[in-house]
Amino acid sequence: MPELPEVETIARQLDKKLRGRTMRSVKLLQTGRETPRGSKFVKAIEGKKIESINRRAKLLIWHFSDGTAMLAHLKMTGRFVFVDKNYKPGKHDRAIFSFGVGRCLLVWSDVRKFGFVKIVKPPDLKRVLSRYGPEPLESQAQELADRIKSPKTRMVKAALLNQEVIAGVGNIYADEALHRAKLRPTRRLGTLSAYDRLRLAKEIKKVLSESLKQGGTSANDYVDASGEKGKFLDFLRVYGRKGEKCRDCGTAIKRITIGQRGTHYCPQCQH
């Protein structure tokens, strides 16, 4: 699933190309994952001017000049990719957006169909965004460290995946940050020292910003808005590397399941 670096990469690309443009038309190819449904969705955004596009947690937020917004969550396999005017729709495409000038088209597609788009009014936008924890790249390490204190019996990996604790961290970067901090994903929050928490918070910030510089990680089928893969895959230390050698000590990386999520760690380096 795209996490902070991947969604941020897409948000920046969309913002660069679409800021100030008008949503000229929307062709809905498959209904069911948009709110409101069908022609109501199309009517709700056609003609709207795009003020900016940014990200909060793993959500893409399209801000329109009338104060409404379109939230988009990519979930497992959602994509927003620019295509040219001769584009022929594929079977997983859900909608094609076109904009005022430049004949530029944007395709929203989703193989697994867990993603969604939703039009919200200003009070709803505020409410949705307030549910998330702090943004790791915009927060001090100590502020993040203070978020991973309780409940004491919760496993640290599970805490990191909770978007109310810290926003934008998912399976890949939780595993990577824990390896860098030399902490086992199964550690209970109550067993972490203040130093452990601060170290982990610093590694979360570091791994996210390093990945963002590489345009994110294409571990599964993530591509950015130009259809390009992220280049951080080669830098991963544990995620998706079950049985391969730890880059620090040579021990085989283990894979376990925590909260139904595959979790990777080095049994030698992480305690």
Ligand SMILES: [Zn+2]
């Ligand atoms: Zn190791």
